[in-house]
Amino acid sequence: MAHEQAQPSDGIKPLTRREFLNYVWLGSLGVFFAEIGGMGLLFAFPRFREGEFGGVFNLGPASNLPPVGSAPQANTKGKFWLVHLEEGVLALYVVCTHLGCLYRWQEAQNRFICPCHGSQFQKDGTYIQGPAPRSLDRFVVRMLDAAGNVLAETDRVKKGPVPVPSPDAIVTVDTGDLLRGDPH
Numbered sequence: 001m002a003h004e005q006a007q008p009s010d011g012i013k014p015l016t017r018r019e020f021l022n023y024v025w026l027g028s029l030g031v032f033f034a035e036i037g038g039m040g041l042l043f044a045f046p047r048f049r050e051g052e053f054g055g056v057f058n059l060g061p062a063s064n065l066p067p068v069g070s071a072p073q074a075n076t077k078g079k080f081w082l083v084h085l086e087e088g089v090l091a092l093y094v095v096c097t098h099l100g101c102l103y104r105w106q107e108a109q110n111r112f113i114c115p116c117h118g119s120q121f122q123k124d125g126t127y128i129q130g131p132a133p134r135s136l137d138r139f140v141v142r143m144l145d146a147a148g149n150v151l152a153e154t155d156r157v158k159k160g161p162v163p164v165p166s167p168d169a170i171v172t173v174d175t176g177d178l179l180r181g182d183p184h
Helices: 017-044
Strands: 056-061 073-075 080-084 089-093 104-106 111-113 127-129 138-144 150-153 170-179
Touching: 080 170, 089 170
Parallel strands: none
Antiparallel strands: 056 170, 073 080, 080 089, 089 138, 104 111, 138 150, 138 170
16 A cells, blocks of 8 residues: 555645636636626716716706797707797707707797708707607706705606796706607
């Protein structure tokens, strides 16, 4: 029995070099996939700051809104047109629903006209004519009290203007909450 190999007395086999390298390889793969998963979560749940496109724009008290019936105001940072009608306030996304061109307000014709293919929309974003498949898209507008409680909000079904409850109401536009225009 001179050829027998000695076994450790506690019954545990020593780790071979191959086993050690397999464990290191599997551990590094685990770290790699954990990092990829973490990055995926960051991209899946983006965090937008207030005043940044994709976030909420605080427009201040309703008393600062343009007068009822005035020309729509462009908010280039928020990428929306602010429209104040007798019925209330709208925020229209600046991108045409046809092929994504940036439409403009034409004061002489009292309508929005897309310079690319000629789609035309009423002041409230309703389709008039042209190749656009639907009315203009809108962002959700909220009227808040001083404590931040919602007094009025864009109806997700009707998508109409939000009535102004008082001149002290704080007007916000949520550019991360887009409501698609109705097809014609």
